[in-house]
Amino acid sequence: MAREKRSQELKIAVPSLFRCPISMDVMKSPVSLCTGVTYDRTSIETWLALGHNTCPATMQTLPSTHTTPNLTLRRLINLWISQAQVLEAPPSSPTSAISKQQVAELIEGELNPVSLDKIIGFIKASEDNLKFVAQSCDAISRLVEVFGKADEIRVSELIVEIFYLMARENVVGERLNELILKSTTDCLSSFAFVLRKGSSRSKVKCAEVLEIMALNPKSQLTIAGKPDLMRELCNLLTVTSAAEASFSALSAMSNSRQVKMELIRFGLVARIGEILSSSAARAVNDKALGMLAMIATCTEGRVVIAADEKCVVGIVEKLMKCSGEATENGIRVLWSVCCLGRDTLAQGRVVKVNGLTKVLLVMQSDCSENTKQMCGELVKVLRAKNVKSNLGPYETRTTHITPY
Incomplete structure (x- = not known):
């Protein structure tokens, strides 16, 4: 009875800052929108997938x-x-926590799934523990x-999770990045191994570690020489729960022409065409x-984009249905x-799916001047392609669309 009371007190004592504004549950993976409000990842992704373009807490339109x-x-x-779990545990139950000395011994010894699980538990227990290992x-x-x-895939998955926990620390992330690049073993192929054979959860963490690594220009050059890694990230786009993380990693890697050419060769454009023509989450379409x-x-x-009908049509269909930046x-x-x-x-395909009207709508929206200029040029090209359209004589300088 006393334990039940203590548990209820703990639940009441949950800091409001830890609760998701949507689900009101304690957040497992807190993420912040551009408005500065933080939500649990699952809750906000569900909200956006329903077609909302506002911040649930402030109701501001999301750019x-x-x-x-x-x-x-x-x-x-x-x-x-x-800390709550420790308080809820019966007084007679022995603690399963391990000391820093024990962790050091585990790392020096044979690293297997059991020892790696213990190390992860130690790191997650406190920020001090994280810093000790990192x-x-x-x-x-x-x-x-x-x-x-x-x-062994399980060993690789668990080490990726440790990398994920440590890479978020800026200084540690840089040191980890440097050691991976200088390693005499082929670590990048090991990342590809996890992307190919790991669980969906491990694949997401792997992609997020690679995204952090790719922020370093030296890493981008090294990754560019590992086509198998980029191929696996392209394949990961077909996994619904991992598509967003994969896009983020690929975007971070794609500054060089060499990488773009590899991604084209691996069929990235065709995969994106499939995504845009499906019912993918709004955040995935944005990326x-x-x-x-x-x-x-x-x-x-x-x-390649022009030759892919699904891709061109999908772009037109998503205009004004995604974020302002994505549009x-x-x-x-x-x-x-x-x-x-x-x-x-491509011009014909855009006209066929009423792309001219869509472009005009974007041009009259609150978009950047550069985008308005591109819309104006598109209207001229598409109007010439669609001479039979009622919009043929329409002037691109107008500030509204007259109904017909």
Whole structure:
């Protein structure tokens, strides 16, 4: 009875900051919108997938649906949960926590699923524990060495989770990045191994670690030389729960023309066409359009996009149905293909699905001046392609669309 009372007190004592404004449950994966409000990832992704374009708490229109992990809040929640679990445990039950000395011994010994699980539990228990492992060069070096040689998928998955926990710390992330790049073992192939054979959860964490690594220019050059890694990230786009993480990683890697060419070769454009024509979550569509905007900056990319009917049609259909940033990316892709590339086949496909009207609607919306200019050029090209349309004589300088 006393324990039940104590449990109820703990539930009442949950800090309001730890609760998701949508579900009112303690957040498992807190992420922040551009409005500064933090939600649980599952709840806000569900909200956006229903077609909403506002922040649920403030009702502000979202210029972007991009979410940023709230790492500080996540650590505070994990710390609070671990303390709550200790308080809820019967007084007679022995603690399962391990000491720093024991963790050091585990890292120096044989790293297997059992020992790695214990290390992860230790790291998650407190921020101090995280720093203890993360600030040990010997510990990180040992984990990198084992990761590069591991042939057991569970071992690789657990080490990726440790990398994920440590990589969010800026200084530690840089050191981890450096050790992975300098490792005599092939760590990048090990990441590809997890992306290919791991669970969906492990694949997401793997993609997020790679995204952090790719923020370093040196890493981008190294990753560019690992086509198998990019191929697996492209394949990951077919996994619904991992598509957003995969797009984020690919976007971080795609600054060089070499990488863009590899992604085109691996069929990225066709995969994006399938995503845009399906009922994917709004956040995934936003990232898909952002990825296409990057691919469309090279000639080869524009040619492949223009040749993919699902891709072109999907872009038109998503205009004004996604975030403002994604809509502008969609216009940028259409302009690149229809105006810069002057692809007549793509122009015809855009006109066929009422793309001219959509472009006019975007042009009259609250978009950037650069986007308005691209819309104006698109209207001229598409109007010429669709001479029979009632919109043929329509002036692109108007500020509204007259109903017919």
